[in-house]
Amino acid sequence: MAEPILTVKNLSKSYGEQQVLHDINFSLQKGEVMTMLGPSGIGKSTLLRCLNGLEDFQTGELVFEGQTVKADNANWQQLRQKIGMVFQSYDLFPNMTVLQNITLAPVKVQKKSKAEAEQAARQLLKRVQLSDYANSYPRELSGGQKQRIAIARALAMHPDLMLFDEVTASLDPEMVRSVLDLIKELSEQDNMTMIIVTHEMNFARQIADQVLFLDQGTILEQTAGKDFFTNPQTQRAKDFLASMDF
């Protein structure tokens, strides 16, 4: 098997006294999609945020594209250009147009020319089917549209790994589809490596190459393929799946 794109080794994290992640270990191959499931408040977001240094962690390390990363000695700014992240609350920059949102980081961080960045951005807009909104402000978009722009904004950096944290959780049901379809397309057409935290079980089942089930900050189950959904091993996982009712 090829070298994994990301390996997480013995990662632990505390907020002050309270330990929220206990000895997390997993690895991810290029092009693989991992869904991270688990009850609310058990540390999924925290884990995701540790992977691109938005949270620091006390022990353990990551190996990303062959490069060993510890919390304190990492050049996170460099790494984040290769690791895109999309949040539940979209967080488009309200004072910029859609196009400016997408081109900001390529121009300022990667020092691309404005023309080049804009051309790439228009390409991405076409891809997320929002070409008409290049010059709109985020306030003029619906939630689902904003979230697709947020994804486009992350893609503009040409990341090798994408992190999605409950990106459909604050969307109206009819908006959810368009966003999930886009993510699916990223996997199928672009072979994008992704880690997805979601409560959309049907979607998770369709897209997952690997499932991580977390509880109380530890990995309870780590399952290749879709077995997790048909054949959960632990009682906690069974209860969880039953409660999701899908």
Added chain:
Amino acid sequence: MEHSGISVLFQGRNFVRLLGGLWTSVWIAALALVFGLLLGALIGLLRTSKSKLLRAIFRIYLEFFRIVPTVVLLFLFYYILPRQVGINWPGSVMATIAFALWVSAEFSDIVRGALISVPKVQQESGLALGLSKWQLFIYVLLPQAFQLELPATINLATRVIKTTSLLMMISVMDLINVGQQIIEANNQSHPTAVFWIYGLIFLLYFIVDYPLSLWSKKVARRNQN
């Protein structure tokens, strides 16, 4: 400088006199706050009433106090009330009234802001539980509004205390006036006394106001979470 000015602070009864002046200032501020907050709460409530006229009147009342600098306000009370209305109370009383009205105007806006910002759902869920309008006000709106607007109210108090520095302008024997008297009495023998006296007064104001500011910030931070 054979006589260091700092000794003036502790000469005779000087220090006690200064503290006495501070007491006058704090006392006036406290009275003005008590009356002002009570009146302001009432006006604030009235400003949420349905009567357009009532709302307009108190809006103008507020804007008047917003526009007129406090110094000018003090002079209005000091010069005009005695002559026009024929009351001739001491400056300290006039000042207390002027400050209290000013506080009531500012506080009415705080109260109004708090009342209209308590979410409508809260009001409706209260009514749905069978609370009367009055009970709703006392048990639901007021506590929430209080918590919400406590920082602004504390800030108002610190402003009132700072504003008592203006009392000397209408010859109330406040902290600064006492300080000036001491400075004048010692100007010949201790020319640097002015530095120490004003320095001390500066510090005294800070000692009174700073804890209040800290408190207000603390409450504001707690409100955010």
Added chain:
Amino acid sequence: MDWQIIQQSLPQFAQGFRETLWLSLVGILGAMVVGLCCSLIQYFKVPVARQLVSVYVELFRNTPLLIQLFFLYYAFPVMGLKMSAVTCGIIGLIFLGGAYMAEGFTGGFDGVSKTQVDSGRALGMSNWQLARYIVFPQGFSLSVPSLAANIIFLIKETSIFSVIAIPELTNTALDLIGLYYRSNEYLFVLVIAYAIILIPLSLLLTWLEKRVRYGTFGD
């Protein structure tokens, strides 16, 4: 109320009006600059300077302008630093206002939501880029209401300049009252004069607050 008295006093009040205006203008601009510098120092957590700034802000926010002016005008000369009343007034107003403006700017920067900063960070932006493209633009518009309140406040504070005999509006009125004992008339003109400055200005600032807020956040 004697209209003739009012009319005769108008030239003097016009003089005071101009004085109040230019003192306010200089004070406000200076305070903005001082306040912005202080809040930048706090934002970037510059060591030492940051502690000094917070001491300065707390000292000036928690003491009255009047005593600050007395200190500058009466106490500094005995330490060998003599300044004209107008200089003292301007310095006092700038430093008082600087402390308030610093709080205003800092409040705005702090008000920028953490998730906005996170998403900038997730795009690989440096601290400086985050400040330049996310925190400052959004923070400025969040601080506009408090800056506007400070502007009004500082203009009103110029009335305290009368205690060191700077011939601004309030001082003009007090002088006239002392000379001619016509308090009704002169105080009336005084209140009107402040209204002429402050009513249009506060309308303008309210309008600006809405514009800026909409321009930045769309609501």
